[in-house]
Structures are given as C-alpha cells and as structure tokens.
Amino acid sequence: MSERIRASYWLETGDDPQRAADTIAGEQSSGTFVALAMETPALKARSGARVERLEVLERVREPSLPTPVRAPHYTRCLLELSWPIENFGASLPMLMATVAGNLFELRAVTGLRILDLHLPPAFMAAYPGPAFGVAGTRRLAGVARGPLVGTIIKPSVGLDARQTAEQVAALVEGSIDFIKDDELQADGPHCPFEERVKRVMAVVNRAADRSGRKAMVAFNLTGDLDQMRRRHDIVLAAGGTCVMACLNAIGLVGLHELRRHAQLPIHAHRAGWGHLNRSPALGWDYAPWQKLWRLAGADHMHVNGLANKFSEPDDSVIAAARAVLAPLSPEAPMTAMPVFSSGQTGLQAAGTHAALGCADLIHTAGGGIFGHPLGVAAGVTAMREAWEAAMAGEPLAARAERSQALRAALGFWK
Template sequence: MERIYASYWLETGDDPARAAEVIAGEQSSGTFVALPTETPELKQRSGARVERLEILGYSKEPSLPGGMRSERYTQCELEISWPLENLGPSLPNLMATIAGNLFELRQVSGLRLTGLRLPPAFARAYQGPAFGIAGTRRLTGIAHGPLIGTIIKPSIGLSVDETVQQVRELVAGGVDFIKDDELQVDGARCPFDERVRGVMRIINQHADRTGKKVMMAFNLTGDLDQMRRRHDLVLAEGGTCVMASLNSIGLIGLQELRRHSQLPIHAHRAGWGYLSRCPQLGWDYAPWQMLWRLAGADHMHVNGLRNKFSEPDDSVIAAARSVLSPVMPEAPLPAMPVFSSGQTGLQAADTYKAIGCTDLIHTAGGGIFGHPQGVAAGVSALREAWVAAIEGVPLEQYAERRPALQAALGFWK
C-alpha cells in the first residue's frame, strides 16, 4: 500500500512517544477518547503510523505559549506516515493531513514540518510545471547563464505611462526578465489591462528590432475568473509569463491557473514569513515548495543571499537547492529558483558557488536602478558580475576593464 511520509521537529512537555501517538491519532482515525468504531482492523488500515522518533534535547521552557505545563520539554525528530487511500492524491487534503490540527494540540509546544515524501500517484494526478527551466530558457532565448532580472520600482504608485517608460529603459538596457511587484495588480492608478497593453507594445517592438523578447511576469493575482481573463489578455498581447502570489490564491487557485495557462507561472511567496519565521513553528521551505511545483509553479521565489529580510543565507541556499531537486524520482518537475531581496552583483559569486549552476533568475531592483550611470549600466554590471563568478575571477579584478561594473562596486557596497 502506498504511503505518505512527513517529517517534523517536535517539542513536547508530554512523554514524547505518547505525544507522537496523539499526533498520529489526531491526523487519522483517532480522537480524544477510545471509540468502539475504531476497531483494530480500521486502525491497521487507516491509522497514521509513527515511523521514527529520535530525541534531540531538552528545554526548561516551552517554545510556544499555551498547552500543557511541564518541568521539562523534549525536542525530537518525528516521522509519521499515512496510507494514501485515506485521502487520495489530493493536495488540499494532503495539506489538512500533514499540516492541520496537529499544530494546535495541547501536547505540542513546538512543531515544524521539515520533510515530505509523496507516492507517484501525486505525479499522475497533477500536471506540475508546464515550462520550468527549459521552457523559460526557450522563451527568453537565454540558453546559458542566469536570467538577469528586475522588478518595477517603486513597487506601487507609478502610472501606466511611467511603468511603460521604465520598461522601455530596461529592455533597451538588455535585461532578460522583468516582474510586477506583488503589490501591483489592478489598482486605479495602473490598471492591469492598460499596463499589459502598454508594456507589451514596448517589448514587442524591441523584439521586432533585435530578436530578443524580454520576459515580463504580469501579476494577475485575483479570483479564478479574473486570473483566467488576465492570463488571456497577456497571451493575446504576446506576453510570455504571468505571476501569482501563492498564499493569496491557494493551491486550488494555482491548480486551476495551471490548467488554463499557456504561459509560465511565476510563483511569488509573499507571506512566507508567517509560515516560517519562528524556527519552532510552521514549515521548512523544502516540503512547502513541493506542493506548489506539483500544482504547476514554473518559477519559485527563494529570497537571496544577504537579503533585506530576516532569513539567513543557509536557509536561502537550502530553499534554492530544494527547487532544483526532483519532487520525486518518478517526476522531477523542475522549476527555476528566483533570487531576490536586496540583490546586487556582490551576491553572484557566493550564489553560484553555493548552488553550482546558473539555472536561476537573479532579480535586482535597486541594484540596477540605482546605478550612477543609469539602468543599462546597472543591467550590464549585474551580468558582468555573474560572468566573473562563473569564470572564477575576483570581482574587483574583473571590473578593472569594465566601467559599468567598476562604477557599480562603489554603490553596491
């Protein structure tokens, strides 16, 4: 029988083995009292199993408020498995199973979902990314190296004409990828339809002149009908990418967008902090991103090294590696990691060294727009920083004969 396996970091003031069994029961056939209908046969068939429980250490105080009081709290690694037949290959019901009421149990003073293994039935049930790395490279014409990207800045407040002018400068400057900010969708000052038509006119004209079509990820986040209609407009205007905020549209929203979409889906993780920032609660990125790749995300945000947020570099690298790793042996479902947040060329060498490839989008907002010689120089400097990283040449040395990069080093630092 096929099974689903989930791993957790658990802290409990109860006996760890008893707490693990309570969690397994709560998330399958059990409840707070023994019931005559929960027969041994039913429990054997449908109950969750504690597969592994390893003690890591102890603390005197609970990591989270509420719940049972104890003189000592035990921290453990826990693995639980469920029979696939309990829920079938369903992502929404998987979410309720592996990340449902167990977080609220009084025996739990800390719980974090750290790993997930799914049976092949999920790959048969879900389409996964339609484009991924290979399709993104094909549409942009960038066969090798990272895609050099940016975000329209300021994130919100520009008119359509001001946005179009910014795009005009970016495509003339040689950028590969542009995205809306997650805050910019369809406000009165910059309506979606007008923005798409104005921006695509510039991108298409540039493509006609040069043969290079810049990928613009238009943020279509909304209800299902809105997203379908907005996607169709982008497609009709010659666009090559759409963007959605995952925590806003949910798994069903992404699944339905994937079914409808003929374009790559750029998946933004806005709100990830409330799922992950407390180390003793929530999710690790690796299991979380698996669900979205199954549902159809082509690009996944992973933050960036030395970012403006709270996430440490080792977590960022682990996130990027998880996006580049197969979802399961039977279904790799490759997606492209997106590095962003306070990025410049100074992070290029460390990023390349850490993940060992260039299958990524590196987006810099201020790192490009703030260049003292202008936007084109900002794009060139970021691209040159990546060439230096790939060739293993120190950045200062590589900049000696490259004025744009030389000028960038001063303001990046």
C-alpha cells in the same frame, strides 16, 4: 500493500513523547480525544496514521511556544508519520489539511515544524507539475547560459501604466532578460492590469523586433479564479511570455486551476512566507513546502537571496534553491527555476554561483539596477558583467577594469 504518504517533523512536547506522537497520529487520521466504539483495530490498521519513527534529541526546561499546561521539562524529537493514500486520495488540498492541519495547536505540542514530505508515485502522477521549468523559461527568454538577469518594477505601486512602460523601455534598452511586477501591484485604478499589459508589451515587442529576443515580463495576475484566467489570456494575446501569482494569497487550488488554464510559465511569489517559517519551532521548512507548489504548477519559485534585507540566513537560501532545482521524484523529474531577490546586487553573484554550483536561476535586483549612477541600462550591464565574472572565476575588481558600468556600480553597491 497500500502506498503511504510520509511526513517528518521536529516535535517538542511536555508530554510523554510516545503519547504525544500517538495523539498527533490519531488527530490526523481516525482518532479523536476519546476512544470510540467504531474505531476498531481493523479500522485503525486500515486508515490510521502510523508513527514510523520517534527519536529523542534533547530535553529543555522552557517550552518554545506558549502552553496552558506547564511541565517539568520539554522533550524535542524527530517524528515521522505516515498515512495510507486511500485516506484522502491524490489531493493537494487534503494533503495540506492532513500533514499541516490540527497538529500545531494540540495541547501536547509546544513546538512542531514540518521537515520533509515523501509522496508516492500515485500521488505524483495525479498532478502535472511545472509546464516550463528551467528549460522552457530559458527557451522563451532566449537565455541559453548564465542566469536570467532580472528586476522588479519600482516603485512597487503608484506608477501608472505609462510610467511603468517607460521603466520597461529603459530596461529592455539595456537588454534585460526578466522583469516582474511587484507582488503589491495587480489591478488598481492607478495602473489597471489590461492597460499595463498593453503598454508594456508594446514596448517589449518593439524591442524584440529589433533584437530578435523578447524580454520575459511576469505580470502579477493574483486574484480570484476567473480574474486570473482572464488576465492570463490578456497577457497571452499581447505576446507576453510569463504570468505571476502570490501563492499564499491564491492557495493550492488557485495555482492548480491557473496551471490547468495557462499556456505561459507561472512565476510563483512566496509573499507571506515568513509567518510559516520564521519561528524555528513552528511551521515549515522550505523543501517540503515547495514540493506542494511545484506539483500544483509553479515554474519559478522565490527563495530570497544572499545577504538579503530580511532575516533569512544564507545557508537557508541556498538550501531552498537546491530544493527547487531538485527533481521531485523519478516520476516527476521537472525542476523549477529558483528566483533570488531581496536587496540584491552584483556583489552576490559570485557567492550565489559558488554555493549553488550552477547558474540555473533568475537573479532580480531592484535598486541594484535602477539606482545605477549611469542609468538603468548601465545597471543591467553591471549585473550581467558581475555574473560573467562569477562564472569565469574572475574577481569583480579585475572585471571592472574592463567595464565602465561595473566600475561605476561598485561605487554604489554596498
């Protein structure tokens, strides 16, 4: 029997739900808007998408999305579709085109969101997944326990390569574990990529020679394929241990090709995620979306952070982090490392640890470190002390009695 790919959706429709489900299945496999002679029963049995499940949840009076055809009511359902893998083979781009192609704009659809995605072993085996994941990242960063305490170079853009290296020098003096470029910083004339890598890694390598542990720096190499390969090689030659790419900017093919070339962990930024996720009636849940990017090769994946500056609630953030830490399947057990960011300070350490149940994560704080009244090194120390307290189950206030850096941080972390 053919292996099948399965996708689950939340569906809202003003049409008969079964007819709407059949329309979606046909549109995304063998059918079109009229019956054709060549679409024989045998062809449909071999290549057509199947409606595996259709469960009515509720009916509402108003549609979630604009629609050209009004209906007396709109039915919300759980829908599961399946496709034979032979329709498109083990291809991530074609998988995307199939499970998230011309579905959302169908006339019968007034809401559609991808909830889950199940891929058979033959598909999993075709993609390498992350090369480093949690274990490889810990090894390269020299952090055996606890989170990687990290930060983002700020200001986001505008600093030149020399100024960026000065920021990094202050951070490595404070024994930072992880530093990343902002997603907006790549290869502009004020801070060229190659010069930035050269200056920053000179600082990082000198510090590593003294301490025996090298801070991991994720250099943003987002660009076309040739640029990304060349920039990766610049980082590798300079002794760097990580590169970063913006997923929605480079696409699945871009990440997969970078993974095929890379000898370093790939830090995957989800910039632009809100337009795929923010409407509850449209787009993706994070769990199925991250599966595609992990298969393509992401070692670290952003999941937002607790009490963040954006609109995402805490339970969604934790669900995303758990998804990143879960094995994709028995055939693809490698996990990636969730990256918590967005308005983070040590105040979120205890809640993050308690909700996630582990410290296999990168916790990045920009202003929470750079804004420390005693300086950047004290900001790093305060973050680390907050996490030590969280892992020990110790209240922050009690820990602050023994740590000047943490005590001072509590005065400005709000």
